[in-house]
Structures are given as C-alpha cells and as structure tokens.
Amino acid sequence: MAEALDPVDARILDLVQHDASLSVAEIAEQVGLSPSPCWRRIKRLEDAGVIRKRVTLLDSEKLGLGFEVYAIVKLTLPTKENLDAFEDAVARWPEVVQCATITGREDYVLRVITKDIHTFDEFLRERLLSLGLVSDVESHIVVRGVKNTTAVPLGLISPHVEHPE
Structure with missing residues (x-):
C-alpha cells in the first residue's frame, strides 16, 4: 500500500492518526476534497488495513496507573x-x-x-x-517518559506530510 500512497492519502492519514475524532467533513476540508471522495479514500485505507482502528488514548497516570x-x-x-x-x-x-x-x-x-x-x-x-x-x-x-507517541512517521514515505506537534 505504501507505494500507492499519494499526497492526499498521506495527509488524511496524518490527520486521523493525530485526531481520530475529526469528522469526514473536517478532514475533507483540510485536504481539499469534498466529503464523499474523502470518505471513499478513508474507507479504502481501512479496507487495505492501513487504518487498523480508531481509539481514544487515556492518561494512565491520571487513572492511577502510573x-x-x-x-x-x-x-x-x-x-x-x-x-x-x-x-x-x-x-x-x-x-x-x-x-x-x-x-x-x-x-x-x-x-x-x-x-x-x-x-x-x-x-x-x-x-x-x-x-x-x-x-x-x-x-x-520508567522514571520519566520523554516521548510517547502512537503516530507513524509518515514523513519518511511522503514528503507532503509535516505535522507540527
């Protein structure tokens, strides 16, 4: 799938991996598509297994699991x-x-x-x-966490992704 990843797909992936709560309309607006084609791209990426699942990240420390x-x-x-x-x-x-x-x-x-x-x-x-x-x-x-991310470094396969942290 990586070889078929165009700049729009890469941008969609970057957006959803940093905020899975974005609506299709919000994603579409940010990548310059209308909602229907954007939804089809997301569905294709899900069907290909590139998007495995969408989750909510919890703060283990605040839950007493530090x-x-x-x-x-x-x-x-x-x-x-x-x-x-x-x-x-x-x-x-x-x-x-x-x-x-x-x-x-x-x-x-x-x-x-x-x-x-x-x-x-x-x-x-x-x-x-x-x-x-x-x-x-x-x-x-672990005494102190320095970096903890679930984001895949998409910039290594697509120069069109620059997600500011």
Missing part, C-alpha cells in the same frame, strides 16, 4: 511451542500494553503498566514467572 516497566524476558527454551504459549499468555494480560520479540540473548521486551511496584511484583510472580517458561526477567522501571 507505574511503567520495560521487562526484558528470556525464555527457558525458545521452542515454537513455548513461544506460542508465551505469546498466548501475554495477549491475555491487560498489564502488558506492548510486547515484541527482540534479537539478542533475550526473547521479548514487554511494556507493563500497573498501579505501583507492589502490583508489578504481583504481576511478575503470579503471571509471568508462574508460566514456567521464563528463565530470566530484567526489569527497567
């Missing part, structure tokens, strides 16, 4: 069965807001959000380590 940890996980034995079992378990744990396989000596990095260090310790003991698949966890507590 304890954030990056946990680097090494499995005891990284077989296909163990990798699948681990990933299935992680998908069910609401505390894990991101999980990625990584290169190197470890197998995964998890971004975990909880209320406090005690809740994280409970997560570590009762969920992560109780699986029986993990040989090592290295936890990195």
